[in-house]
Amino acid sequence: MAFINEHYLKLQAGYLFPEIGRRVSDFKSAHPERKVIDMGIGDVTQPLVPSVIKAFHEGVDEMARIETFKGYGPEQGYGFLRESIAQNAYLSRGVEIHAGEIFISDGSKCDTGNIQEIFGHENKIAICDPVYPVYSDTTVMAGKTGSRKKNGYYEGIIYMPCTEENRFIPELPEEVPGLIFLCFPNNPTGAVATKEELKKWVDYAIAHKSIILYDAAYEAFIQEESIPHSIFEIEGAKRVAIEFRSFSKTAGFTGTRCAFTVIPEELVAYDSKGKTHPVKKFWNRRQATKFNGVSYPVQKAAAAVYTEKGQKEVRELIAYYLENARLMDESLQTAGFKVFGGKNAPYIWMKTPNNIPSWDFFDKLLNEAQVVGTPGSGFGPSGEGYFRFSAFANRENVLEAMERIKHLS
Ligand code: MLT
Numbered sequence: 096m097a098f099i100n101e102h103y104l105k106l107q108a109g110y111l112f113p114e115i116g117r118r119v120s121d122f123k124s125a126h127p128e129r130k131v132i133d134m135g136i137g138d139v140t141q142p143l144v145p146s147v148i149k150a151f152h153e154g155v156d157e158m159a160r161i162e163t164f165k166g167y168g169p170e171q172g173y174g175f176l177r178e179s180i181a182q183n184a185y186l187s188r189g190v191e192i193h194a195g196e197i198f199i200s201d202g203s204k205c206d207t208g209n210i211q212e213i214f215g216h217e218n219k220i221a222i223c224d225p226v227y228p229v230y231s232d233t234t235v236m237a238g239k240t241g242s243r244k245k246n247g248y249y250e251g252i253i254y255m256p257c258t259e260e261n262r263f264i265p266e267l268p269e270e271v272p273g274l275i276f277l278c279f280p281n282n283p284t285g286a287v288a289t290k291e292e293l294k295k296w297v298d299y300a301i302a303h304k305s306i307i308l309y310d311a312a313y314e315a316f317i318q319e320e321s322i323p324h325s326i327f328e329i330e331g332a333k334r335v336a337i338e339f340r341s342f343s344k345t346a347g348f349t350g351t352r353c354a355f356t357v358i359p360e361e362l363v364a365y366d367s368k369g370k371t372h373p374v375k376k377f378w379n380r381r382q383a384t385k386f387n388g389v390s391y392p393v394q395k396a397a398a399a400v401y402t403e404k405g406q407k408e409v410r411e412l413i414a415y416y417l418e419n420a421r422l423m424d425e426s427l428q429t430a431g432f433k434v435f436g437g438k439n440a441p442y443i444w445m446k447t448p449n450n451i452p453s454w455d456f457f458d459k460l461l462n463e464a465q466v467v468g469t470p471g472s473g474f475g476p477s478g479e480g481y482f483r484f485s486a487f488a489n490r491e492n493v494l495e496a497m498e499r500i501k502h503l504s
Contacts, residue, residue, distance in 0.1 A: 102238040105249065111228050111473040112136045118457070119467055126465075132496040135467040137282065137441060137485040139347045141415060143396070144408035147346060150399035154392025168388040171379065172199025172355070176394045180355055183401040184340065190327045196359050196375065198382060199397075201352040201389050203312045203341040207276070208233035209385075210308060210337065210356070213377040214364060218273030221253040223265050225283055225474030225481070227310070230276040247476040256477045257284060263435065263444075264292055271303045277326075278310035280317060283474045283483040284444040285436015287322045293329045300335035306364065306374070307336040312354075315345040315413050317439045333359035337374070344441060344487075346400045346409045353389050353397040416441050419493045420486035426497035427484075443484040444471070450480045457482070464499040 109117070115135050123131060143151070157163035171177070177194035185192035200206050208229055211220075220234050234240055234252060241250025248254055253272050255265035263286035265277075277296060279288040300307050309326040317324055326336045338357040342348035358378050363371040389397075399405045420437035427434045433446040447456040453470030460466050460482075471481030488496070 100236070100238070102236055102240075105235050105240065105242050106232060107243070110232065111469070114473075115457075115467065115469065118461065122461055122465075129465045131461070131465045131467060132488070132492045132499075133467045134484045134486075134488050134493075134496060135469045137344065137487055139344065139349050139416075139487045140489050141347055141412055143347050143351065144405065144412060146399045146402055146405035146408055147396045151351075151392050151396035154395035157395075158391065165391045168391055168394070170383045170386055170388050172197070172388060173391070173394050176398045177355075179398050179401045180340075183406075185325065185327065185357075188324065188328070190325055191333075192325075192327055192357055192359065196357055198356045198358065198378060199389050199394060200354050200356060200382075200386070202343065203310060203339040203354045203356075204229050206339050206354060206356045207308065207310055208236075209381070210378070211237050211239070211274070213374065213381055214274060214306075215367075219251070219253055219270065221255055221268050221272035221275040222475075223257050223276065223278070223281075224248075224254045224476060225257065225471060225478030226276065227278060227282045228474060230308075231475070247472075254475070257281075257286070258477055259435075262286060264288055267295060267299050272305055274306050274308055275300065276308045276310065278312070280313040280440035281436070281442075282310075282313065282440075283442055283469065283471065283478065285438070285440035285442040287317065287319070287439045289321065290323050290329060293323060293326060293332075297326070297329045297332045297335060301331055304365065305335065306362070307332070309336050309338045311338055312341040313344055313440050314340065315409070316417060316441055318417070319439060322439060327357070327359070333361050335362070337362065342397050342400060345413070346397070346405075347412060348393075348397070351393055351396065353393050415490070416486045419488060419490060422490075422493055423484055423486060423497060426501065430497075430501045430503075437486065441486040443486065445482050445484070447471075447480050447482050453479055453482055460500070460503070464496070464503055466496045466499055 177197045180197050181194045222230050240252055243249050253268050253270050257263040257265050263284040314324040326332045326338055341354035358375040362374045364374050423443050424434050424437045435444040437443040453472040457470045469483040471478030
C-alpha cells in the first residue's frame, strides 16, 4: 500500500492563484462576450528587453554548433552569471558578496520552498500575516506544522501580523523562531523596510541564533535611496541571513525562469549537539543532488541584464510598471479607496469598501467590472478586508480597469 503525505491534507483546497484562475475561467465560460482585465497574479506582461533577447538568441545558436554546444551545466550556475551578479548586484553597492555564495536557480518560489529541506524539523518558523502563500504552504507540506485552526493559522507556525497599525512591518516575535521569513519590498502589501527596521531583525537573529530567509524578489522596484536593496547591506546580516532574488519581476523572466539565492560563507546552523555547520555546504549538497541547473541560453540571457544597455532597458521596464502603480494609486484614491504600497513595489494593497470580505469583493469586481485582483485573505487572516492589485498589466488595461472601478456601484 502506498501512503500519501498526509500533511498535504492540512492545506486549503487549492493554491491561491489557481483558485482565482478557476473562478475567472468559470466567469469567462459563462460570459464569453465580456473582456476580463487581469490584475490578479503578479505576472509580467511586457516582452523581454532587446539585450536579453539578443543574448538569449546567441545562447540558442551556441547550442546549435558542436564547438559551443553545452550539456549539463554546473548545478550552482555558470561562473559568468554568478560573477556578474556578485559584481553588479552586490560589490558595486558596497556589499561583500562573492560568486561562490550565489546559487542560480529557476525561481525564488522554488528556492523559498526548497530551502526548508536543509533545516531541521524542530525549527519553529515565523511568517508574516499576510504573506506570499508559498512560505506557509511549503512549511505545511514539509510536515513542520499541526492542523489548520479555525482562524486560518496553522499550529506550530509563529505568525507576525502586519497591519495598518504597524505599517505592515512585523514586530519581533516573543516566541523565538529558528527560521524567519521576511519579504521586502513586500508581497502583498507593497511595504518597504528601512535599514533601522532590518537592523532590529538582524540583531534579533544574531541574539537568538535564528536565520532570516529574506525574499527580495521585488528589490528592483525600490525608488527611495535610503531603502536597502539587500539584507546584506545591514551589518552582521551575513551571519544570519539567506537572500532570494529573481529575474522574474526585475527583467520580465516569469516565463523564462531564472533566480538566485545567496548563502554567505559565514552562515551556520546547529546540530542537536550544538556543533555548527555551514549552511552553504548543505544547500550545495541539496542542489547538486536534486537540481541540474538552469538552461544555458537562459543564464546567458540573465547575464545580459547586467550590461550597460540591459540595465537601461530593465530600468525602463520597471518604470513602466511603477507608472501603472502610480496611476492605480491615484485613481483608486480619487474613487475613495484607502490605498497602500505601489511606491517601491508593483503591488497596490487596498482596503475593501465598507470592509466587505475580500472574496466577496473579488466576486463583485469580477461580476460587475470584469476586473480581477487578489483577495487579501488569500495571503492570510490579517489580509481579510483587503485586496491586492498587481501593476504588471498593459497600460491600456490599467486605465480601462480604473475607469470601470470608478463606476462600481
Ligand atoms: C504573486 O502574484 O504573488 C506572484 O506572482 C507569485 C509569484 O511570484 O510566484
